[in-house]
Amino acid sequence: MSSSLQGRVAIVTGGAGGIGAATCAVLAARGAAVVVADIDPSRARAVADGLARDGHDAMAVAVDLAEEASVAALFEATVARYGRLDILDNNAAILTPDLARRDLDMASMETEVWDITFRVNVRGTMLCCRQALRIMEGQGAGVIVNTASNLALQGNVIQAAYSASKAAVIQMTRSIATSHGKRGIRCNAVLPGLTGSAAALGNLPPRLIEIVTEETLTPYLGDPMDIAHTVAFLVSDEARYITGQTIVADGGTSIHIPGYARLAEMVAGG
Numbered sequence: 627m628s629s630s631l632q633g634r635v636a637i638v639t640g641g642a643g644g645i646g647a648a649t650c651a652v653l654a655a656r657g658a659a660v661v662v663a664d665i666d667p668s669r670a671r672a673v674a675d676g677l678a679r680d681g682h683d684a685m686a687v688a689v690d691l692a693e694e695a696s697v698a699a700l701f702e703a704t705v706a707r708y709g710r711l712d713i714l715d716n717n718a719a720i721l722t723p724d725l726a727r728r729d730l731d732m733a734s735m736e737t738e739v740w741d742i743t744f745r746v747n748v749r750g751t752m753l754c755c756r757q758a759l760r761i762m763e764g765q766g767a768g769v770i771v772n773t774a775s776n777l778a779l780q781g782n783v784i785q786a787a788y789s790a791s792k793a794a795v796i797q798m799t800r801s802i803a804t805s806h807g808k809r810g811i812r813c814n815a816v817l818p819g820l821t822g823s824a825a826a827l828g829n830l831p832p833r834l835i836e837i838v839t840e841e842t843l844t845p846y847l848g849d850p851m852d853i854a855h856t857v858a859f860l861v862s863d864e865a866r867y868i869t870g871q872t873i874v875a876d877g878g879t880s881i882h883i884p885g886y887a888r889l890a891e892m893v894a895g896g
């Protein structure tokens with residue numbers, strides 16, 4: 627059993643972003659040919675060019691996950707270039723500063739915020755899964771990782787649309803694992819906690835970052851490479867018995883009662 631991805635073809639959506647670019651780099655370093663798919667063509671090209679300069683096989687494709695035809699074109703371009711698809715990392719999500727500011731609680735929810743969040747995060751992920759499954763069914767093999775979030779497991783006073791969209795991604799993951807396991811296709815969800823991408827650190831309220839950092843059990847916040855390595859494991863043959871799972875990579879943020887540090891101080895103080 628090996629962690630090598632030599633000879634595999636991978637699509638990483640949102641491949642120009644913080645976690646996406648790190649994942650492209652790790653998959654390429656393990657031997658995969660990587661399709662860097664993003665709504666931002668110039669950043670996607672920069673990531674693909676960087677990989678090519680390091681001697682890897684990479685191609686940038688501009689895609690808008692909100693548009694069905696654009697998603698279809700991404701998969702067509704991949705098969706036209708490589709003839710197959712072994713790995714789909716559904717990493718893209720819409721995380722603009724404007725949405726972060728407007729996505730609050732359910733009582734104040736703007737329908738537009740809900741719709742655009744679901745259009746990209748849920749419908750876009752579904753469109754990519756559907757395209758990938760049609761190719762992978764023909765091959766009798768393939769692996770999908772869907773990016774959710776630990777916020778899909780926890781209630782919060784903000785990010786109600788985002789959290790609900792990520793919960794939908796988890797259930798989509800279980801459906802695919804169940805319907806396609808016998809056809810040689812595995813599907814898992816990775817649930818990052820707060821991860822030091824520029825998008826997360828730039829868009830989230832500083833007080834939230836402070837609170838989450840305090841509640842993270844590791845002495846550090848995760849960075850994009852931590853998620854990239856988790857994805858690389860899940861798509862490798864080493865993970866061949868893992869499917870339909872939600873793999874939380876959040877430094878233990880979501881597994882304990884809140885305020886544990888204060889409780890520890892209380893216990894230490896007798």
Ligand SMILES: NC(=O)c1ccc[n+]([C@@H]2O[C@H](COP(=O)([O-])OP(=O)(O)OC[C@H]3O[C@@H](n4cnc5c(N)ncnc54)[C@H](O)[C@@H]3O)[C@@H](O)[C@H]2O)c1
Nearest residue numbers: 640642643644645665690691718719775820821823825826
């Ligand atoms: N960073 C965190 O703290 C954190 C925590 C939990 C989950 N996540 C998840 O990890 C993933 C990556 O997050 P990140 O922090 O790297 O964010 P990021 O903003 O750096 O990356 C997201 C990428 O998706 C692309 N994108 C947005 N809309 C798109 C669309 N319609 N079509 C195609 N591409 C589109 C963006 O251009 C961007 O490059 C997301 O799914 C996010 O929800 C991140």
